[in-house]
Amino acid sequence: MENSYGSEIPHTPNVQPKNWLVESILATIFCCLPFGIAGIVFASQVNSKWVAGDHAGALEASRQAAKWTKISFLVSIAGFIFALIFVFFFGGMAFLGSLGVMGVNG
Template sequence: MEQHPYLSPQNSSGRPPKNWLIESILVTVFCFLPCGLLGVINATEVNSRWAAGDYEGARSAADKAARWTKIGFFIWLIISAVGLAFFLYVLTQNESFRLLLNPQ
């Protein structure tokens, strides 16, 4: 069994895993809504599962929340980079912009 940093095999009453709630809300609002919502749904389950004694379920929910939050953030990064590249391409195709760069 994999050793988890928040829980030793002898002590199941350690502190709960990070729930990723704030990060997933930020991803939902600013980055990519579908992945952010999945992150929020999983993040809200972490503390309640931990309090109910479902330690493995809490760790699983925390891992899923982290995964969806990170996926949403990286999708946003990729979409932003593609959008910026397209914007720069269109801008360089504009005659006025070319004259601004090379006045001859």
């Protein structure tokens, strides 16, 4: 995967590091967490630091943007799975309760 967008760590010093903007936007819209916005802030820093010639700073901002985007996605995927399990578990319990198999009162 030697392309400029696919690798997390840029392979050449002459290519601006990936800024994770699209991923951050997706995280902001779909994950309902402020972490996605943190990702956009760091994406902005990747661009402005790169333009200012601060390549090390841009690289660090890229790592931060990647980190917050991933945290955002992982937390929301975990939350989604947890919510679905919760719904099916209690849905199942209520169903059993309605059959009088189990005493579910709460």
